[in-house]
Amino acid sequence: MAKFPFSAIVGQDEMKQALLIAAVDPSIGGVMVFGDRGTGKSTAARALASLLPPITAHENCPYGGSKEDALAYPDVCGGGPLRKRAVPFVDLPLGATEDRVIGSLDLEKALRSGEKGFEPGLLAKAHRGFLYIDEINLLEDHLVDLLLDVAASGENVVEREGLSVRHPAKFVLIGSGNPEEGELRPQLLDRFGLSVEVRTPEDIETRVSIMRLVAANERDPDAFTAQWAGEDEKILKQIARGKAKLAKLETGEDILIDAAHLCMAVGADGLRGELTLMRAARAFAALEGARKVKREHLIAVAPSALRHRLRRDVLDETGSTVRITRALQELFG
Incomplete structure (x- = not known):
């Protein structure tokens, strides 16, 4: 089923603004979205990821590495021809273990050949894309801390069971949660770049508009996506221009x-x-x-x-x- 177009999302202007800012400058440090259930938090994040142009990556690189990654991390980034692939969007489930997040010993390779190998985790899959955590306030603090460290450094370092691996892990971290289910610790929340509050729309016009748009998308998702393709293209060009302009901007x-x-x-x-x-x-x-x-x-x-x-x-x-x-x-x- 086609993703909901980013430009078709009604309201939630601050959330959309924060996501676009993070797309232009990932060094911002991620976006935390707190608010009511069913207000389009994950929909907006997925829509932005699907809107972005595909990345160019080495075919044999398990990290979706670029040319620069292959030079910086020759031990882990495999070569092969460059291929286009969609911008990664990785969901981190609440029950994920630390091994699944950061990577672990490749047991199959160890049993088969007796050699130690590394099995990349979710951080590797999210490289050059988005890592989305729903209900982040329910995730264990040490995992949140680990994720923020990697998001800030752009690199994941794993040292365990005699393994020592470092690989690129540059991604936009997006966390969402409902304050009624518990707040994130202030020390961790402070390390997110932007924090956004979303609320259920309180005017009839907005609610009716959302119902119409969702119904149209469910009825014919391809036609609905095509209808909004022009607006999405404008946003895509805006992001590209913003990235190009960022380094040249003057700050008085x-x-x-x-x-x-x-x-x-x-x-x-x-x-x-x-x-x-x-x-x-x-x-x-x-x-x-x-x-x-x-x-x-x-x-x-x-x-x-x-x-x-x-x-x-x-x-x-x-x-x-x-x-x-x-x-x-x-x-x-």
Whole structure:
């Protein structure tokens, strides 16, 4: 069945914006999506992955490695002719063991030939694509920590049972969850680049529109995909232009000062807030086709870059988003 087109997703603008920013600059550090069930969290992530152009990879490389990967990791990235393949989208199930995630000893090879070999895990399959974890707040903390480490470094190192293997593992980490089922620990949540809140639509028009679109997709998915192909193509070109523009963007001293003022005003822990805020603002400016980062870009990404990094204020029990909105108003009008 055809994937639901990204451009056909109604509402959830902040979630779509965060995913596009992560597609332009994967170094952002992943996207955490908290919200109600059935609000299109996984649908949006899958739609974006299927929208992206295929990658070019060596046929015999179990990691979907590029030419650069084959040079950097000659021991693990097999050669062979270059072939086009779809951008990986890997679901990490809640019950996954550490061995399945990071890889393990290839028992079949060990029994057959007596030689130690490595069986790549889910991190290897996700290389150059997306790793999606539904209900990440229910995943064991040590696995979340491991995933964030690999996502930040772009490399998976496995040392066990006499094996020592390092392989490329560059992916966009997307986690989703329902706050009613438990929050992610603040230390782990802080390491995600962007955090997005999604809510069930509260207006009749949006709900009816979603029902119509889903029904049309179920009735004839190929025709529905074709109907939205033009809009998806526009988004694809926007991402490509954004990637090309990212390195050339100027970030003025005034924007850096704005970012520091904002992080101090909302009480963001550490300096990761400023750094992520600037990366996100740059990626958003690139998506918008701007020549330099402006205050409006900073304001647009501030909630998703900062809401999961605020210190608890016993004198102010308002939500993180409200505190950020209030600070933006006070600082910038």
